[in-house]
Amino acid sequence: MVSSAARFSPLPGAVPAGLTDLEAGELRAFCERRRAEGASLMALWASDERDRVGGFRLHLAFLDDRGLQVARVALAESAPEYPDLSDLFPAAARMQRAASDLTGVRALGGDPRPWLRHAAWPADWFPLRRDAPAPAPREPQPEVYDFVAVAGDGVHEIPVGPVHAGIIEPGHFRFSVVGEKVLRLEERLGYTHKGIEKRFESLSLTEGARLAARVSGDSAAAYAWAYCMALESLCRVAPPPRALWLRALLVERERIANHLGDLGALGNDAGFAFGLAQFSRLKEQVLRANHAAFGARYPFDYIVPGGVARDLDEAQWQTLWTQLLPLQDEARRLRAIYDDHGGLQDRFTGCGRISPELAVRLGLVGLAARASGQTRDLRCDFPCAPYDRLAVNRITHLGGDVAARVAVRFDELFESLRLCRAILEHLPDGAVRAELPPAATDRPGCGAVEGWRGPVLVALEAGPDGRIRRCHPHDPSWQNWPALEYAVIGNIVPDFPLINKSFNLSYSGHDR
Amino acid sequence: MLKTLMQIGRVGVVSEAPPAPDPALRLAQALRKEIARVFGRALAIRQVDAGSCNGCELEIHALNNPYYNLEGLGIKFVASPRHADLLLVTGPVSRHMEIALKRTYEAMPEPKWVIAAGDCGCNGGIFGESYASRGPVARVIPVDVQVPGCPPEPLALLRGILTLVSAAADTGG
Numbered sequence A: 001m002v003s004s005a006a007r008f009s010p011l012p013g014a015v016p017a018g019l020t021d022l023e024a025g026e027l028r029a030f031c032e033r034r035r036a037e038g039a040s041l042m043a044l045w046a047s048d049e050r051d052r053v054g055g056f057r058l059h060l061a062f063l064d065d066r067g068l069q070v071a072r073v074a075l076a077e078s079a080p081e082y083p084d085l086s087d088l089f090p091a092a093a094r095m096q097r098a099a100s101d102l103t104g105v106r107a108l109g110g111d112p113r114p115w116l117r118h119a120a121w122p123a124d125w126f127p128l129r130r131d132a133p134a135p136a137p138r139e140p141q142p143e144v145y146d147f148v149a150v151a152g153d154g155v156h157e158i159p160v161g162p163v164h165a166g167i168i169e170p171g172h173f174r175f176s177v178v179g180e181k182v183l184r185l186e187e188r189l190g191y192t193h194k195g196i197e198k199r200f201e202s203l204s205l206t207e208g209a210r211l212a213a214r215v216s217g218d219s220a221a222a223y224a225w226a227y228c229m230a231l232e233s234l235c236r237v238a239p240p241p242r243a244l245w246l247r248a249l250l251v252e253r254e255r256i257a258n259h260l261g262d263l264g265a266l267g268n269d270a271g272f273a274f275g276l277a278q279f280s281r282l283k284e285q286v287l288r289a290n291h292a293a294f295g296a297r298y299p300f301d302y303i304v305p306g307g308v309a310r311d312l313d314e315a316q317w318q319t320l321w322t323q324l325l326p327l328q329d330e331a332r333r334l335r336a337i338y339d340d341h342g343g344l345q346d347r348f349t350g351c352g353r354i355s356p357e358l359a360v361r362l363g364l365v366g367l368a369a370r371a372s373g374q375t376r377d378l379r380c381d382f383p384c385a386p387y388d389r390l391a392v393n394r395i396t397h398l399g400g401d402v403a404a405r406v407a408v409r410f411d412e413l414f415e416s417l418r419l420c421r422a423i424l425e426h427l428p429d430g431a432v433r434a435e436l437p438p439a440a441t442d443r444p445g446c447g448a449v450e451g452w453r454g455p456v457l458v459a460l461e462a463g464p465d466g467r468i469r470r471c472h473p474h475d476p477s478w479q480n481w482p483a484l485e486y487a488v489i490g491n492i493v494p495d496f497p498l499i500n501k502s503f504n505l506s507y508s509g510h511d512r
Numbered sequence B: 001m002l003k004t005l006m007q008i009g010r011v012g013v014v015s016e017a018p019p020a021p022d023p024a025l026r027l028a029q030a031l032r033k034e035i036a037r038v039f040g041r042a043l044a045i046r047q048v049d050a051g052s053c054n055g056c057e058l059e060i061h062a063l064n065n066p067y068y069n070l071e072g073l074g075i076k077f078v079a080s081p082r083h084a085d086l087l088l089v090t091g092p093v094s095r096h097m098e099i100a101l102k103r104t105y106e107a108m109p110e111p112k113w114v115i116a117a118g119d120c121g122c123n124g125g126i127f128g129e130s131y132a133s134r135g136p137v138a139r140v141i142p143v144d145v146q147v148p149g150c151p152p153e154p155l156a157l158l159r160g161i162l163t164l165v166s167a168a169a170d171t172g173g
Helices: A024-036 A092-103 A196-200 A208-212 A217-235 A241-269 A273-294 A314-340 A342-348 A356-362 A366-370 A402-426 A477-487 A493-503 B002-011 B033-039 B055-062 B095-107 B118-123 B154-165 B167-171
Strands: A009-011 A017-022 A040-048 A056-064 A067-075 A081-083 A106-108 A155-160 A172-178 A181-188 A445-450 A455-462 A468-474 B043-049 B075-077 B086-090 B113-117 B145-147
Touching: A017 A024, A024 A056, A024 A067, A024 A081, A040 A092, A040 A455, A040 A468, A056 A455, A067 A081, A067 A445, A092 A106, A092 A477, A172 A493, A181 A477, A181 A493, A196 A208, A196 A468, A208 A217, A208 A468, A217 A241, A217 A445, A217 A455, A217 A468, A217 B055, A241 A273, A241 A314, A241 A402, A241 A493, A273 A314, A273 B002, A273 B055, A314 A342, A314 A402, A314 B002, A342 A402, A342 A493, A356 A477, A366 A402, A366 A477, A402 A493, A477 A493, B043 B055, B043 B095, B043 B154, B055 B086, B055 B118, B055 B154, B086 B095, B086 B118, B086 B154, B113 B118, B113 B154, B118 B145, B145 B154
Parallel strands: A017 A067, A081 A106, B043 B075, B043 B086, B086 B113, B113 B145
Antiparallel strands: A009 A017, A040 A056, A056 A067, A155 A172, A172 A181, A445 A455, A455 A468
């Protein structure tokens, strides 16, 4: 049998990507082959094509050894349905429900419950349908959601959220417990859904970068880069080398800042406040240097279509350069303290474990996958410029527990510090922004960037007038939120905050 | 343990002086004199993310780092709205968070204040108003002070908070 990968025709762009069109009838068999070939499902979304080619389209983005492969399935307007795929790719379950909520394109045989829709708009109204009339004003009403109940002697439920006891994004967790032990966790997300995909369709292709950076603020650089990559694919243009190196510099600094923050918070959640004080001090130093070099502590709008917003001058270069070695020394000293701390290691080790086998089955991605023995890292597997010149070291740990996710963060922190040094040392000269030719309107463009949490994907289609026709940003949290439900089974309730923080998934990036 | 203590000694105190209050951040309604008199400068804050991109949360977290040392000023974040004097709200208010935000506000004891933080909290930001977003916080609950920024820097947030608690001086209390 011919490999299913062979039928994809290449798309231009910084990451190797391909596109194929499928008939609805061949989707199941195609997905079975994709799974057998070891491809993982990166994203699934739907679009309304009634104004163009007719009917609807289901889009599936796979990641395999050749890169990113997008399959499009034409669905009839009279029956926009396709067979459930969640038995093959468990991560598809919630994406299918989201596609159904937003476009009315349904998976037959899948979980019929809504996912991103609560009670804010009616079940027969679909925001991403092009002819959707403005929804009638609706008084806010509480949602009734059909949680899976656990029965048995002494089993009780603990509802948590959407407002959490801290400075955290909103979401609901329903624990079924016996005594202190967690039997089951069911997540209810979608509270921060703010209609981002619909909003994209009212923006120009250039303006879209600003919105992309705000899908998940902690991954702004990764999203902005992925969006620009997708747009530059549509325009068949490559930014100047210097711009690409500066983009990578910002993405690696984003990784450093987030890892520093998480390492402190993980110490704190295990009762070691010293860790929070020390690591948050280092993170602050990184943010202040960002302000000096890029104009903002969180330079959301630094990465722009065609390149970056402005160049780095000598003094700014110096600020970033002189920070790196002292930061590395401090982090090393703190790692030694963490490693030697018996109480801390006792909390970290064996807590919230996802075995390598389970990680494969669930399709875990990014940092959490690499803590469970997986090796995928876009910077290593499909290194676009400048990663093709930097030989990024792959970080993997086997433990699958909180300790392993801490260890991956430490290792990646030091690797990113090394990358920042290499980038600053070899930063090419030249312009930092290219003009964008008109965007193609007859094919999608894709961008994928290994953000600190995992691979961020943006799929973009242009309309005829420089506007966005459809934009689908995908956060790695989609794959990893379901894994958290597994990670807590058998653990005690007080360990949940620690386990949750060790994944540190995005609500906003997921809810969109 | 020795290494931990040595690290604490090596770093020392890095906390910086807080910024001055800025009355311009205040919305039209006057803050009641007695509120400031009751609380002085001690304040308990409950933060609610009503739909933000999580960027504002990163900077609110930074308020607790040793440089800004919020607790050193007598101001702390609390877990329950029942313990809170101030509600610090971020995000355009998503329709899915509207009820939770109102309930959180209603659960706070009087007297109480609200700060809307970030461009989205102030005016809806890039997300604006839609089938999924109500836009600015003030459309859902009463707001006393607005702190713009995307995200607002910790100093701006701190200035907004201190603007509230310094109301006593301005109103003659």
